[in-house]
Amino acid sequence: MKLQQLRYLVEVFQAGLNVSQAAENLHTSQPGVSKQIRLLEEELGVDVFVRNGKRVVGVTEPGQIILEMAARVLLEARNLKEAGREFSSHDTGTLTLATTHTQARYMLPDVIRRFSTQYPQVRLSLHQGNPVHVAEEVVAGRADMAIATEGLDQFSDLCVLPCYQWNRVLVVPPGHPLSGVSSLTLKHLADYPLITYDFAFTGRSRINQAFEDKGLVPNVVLTALDSDVIKTYVELGMGVGLIASMAYDERRDPGLRALDVSHLFENSTTRIGIRKGTFLRQYQYDFIALFAPHLTRDVVEQAMQGGEEEG
Numbered sequence: 001m002k003l004q005q006l007r008y009l010v011e012v013f014q015a016g017l018n019v020s021q022a023a024e025n026l027h028t029s030q031p032g033v034s035k036q037i038r039l040l041e042e043e044l045g046v047d048v049f050v051r052n053g054k055r056v057v058g059v060t061e062p063g064q065i066i067l068e069m070a071a072r073v074l075l076e077a078r079n080l081k082e083a084g085r086e087f088s089s090h091d092t093g094t095l096t097l098a099t100t101h102t103q104a105r106y107m108l109p110d111v112i113r114r115f116s117t118q119y120p121q122v123r124l125s126l127h128q129g130n131p132v133h134v135a136e137e138v139v140a141g142r143a144d145m146a147i148a149t150e151g152l153d154q155f156s157d158l159c160v161l162p163c164y165q166w167n168r169v170l171v172v173p174p175g176h177p178l179s180g181v182s183s184l185t186l187k188h189l190a191d192y193p194l195i196t197y198d199f200a201f202t203g204r205s206r207i208n209q210a211f212e213d214k215g216l217v218p219n220v221v222l223t224a225l226d227s228d229v230i231k232t233y234v235e236l237g238m239g240v241g242l243i244a245s246m247a248y249d250e251r252r253d254p255g256l257r258a259l260d261v262s263h264l265f266e267n268s269t270t271r272i273g274i275r276k277g278t279f280l281r282q283y284q285y286d287f288i289a290l291f292a293p294h295l296t297r298d299v300v301e302q303a304m305q306g307g308e309e310e311g
Contacts, residue, residue: 005040006070008033013067014140017056079279086281092121098134098143101226106246111290119283138275146273158273159304163292165269167262169248171234171241186214186264193221193239195230210265
């Protein structure tokens with residue numbers, strides 16, 4: 001039995017039983033992946049996957065247990081490597097962050113700048129996607145931590161820690177009729193074409209719930225994956241834009257005006273998700289503390305040991 005075989009096994013499962021996709025993810029050939037999995041199954045004496053001809057179509061009952069154990073073995077093997085690196089070269093390594101556009105564009109630049117000054121020999125990588133995707137990146141071991149507002153709590157394999165709360169602004173062109181309204185209501189917003197985030201992104205559930213509670217249906221004419229796209233189409237006159245407050249900068253957005261609508265929506269909380277059981281290196285603790293100062297090493301360790309979110 002080899003770690004490589006376990007890695008192939010888990011990757012096929014994580015790729016939705018698509019062997020070709022798993023091989024691509026692993027930068028190897030599909031026949032090589034299939035062969036190694038077959039050899040492992042022969043050694044174990046049970047089939048892990050259900051097959052229809054050459055296609056993998058399901059997971060056997062013993063296969064479910066084997067996959068869970070294989071994932072734990074791979075995590076511990078990774079932890080062993082990271083522990084060795086921590087003691088042999090504590091200030092060098094890699095840090096891979098999976099996050100959404102809003103976090104990468106507006107909240108992380110200063111944190112990354114300060115972190116890179118403190119740890120110049122740590123190579124940083126950013127993987128961007130929707131909240132579910134970034135959570136999956138961490139669960140699959142392709143990223144060290146996920147930073148997002150939605151979705152992370154759907155994954156039981158993640159330890160999820162709250163970082164900061166935020167709300168929204170309505171962006172409109174200069175001179176827009178809503179600029180003269182002293183206290184905006186949801187009815188005001190429902191009267192205009194609305195441009196906002198895609199359903200999976202940045203607090204969208206809070207937006208939907210607020211309108212539903214008032215018996216209103218917003219006229220959403222366009223949804224987008226990031227704040228910059230929303231602002232672009234507002235400037236083109238397609239509607240008013242509902243975005244995260246940190247995504248508006250008066251200096252960088254001279255063609256727009258931001259109207260406070262925080263009284264209309266519940267606050268949203270951005271969180272960090274880390275795979276349970278992961279060995280964290282000191283520079284990873286330091287990055288977390290730079291992003292969310294209340295998340296000290298002691299707080300993170302306590303949460304990781306308990307496996308529950310710290311509120």
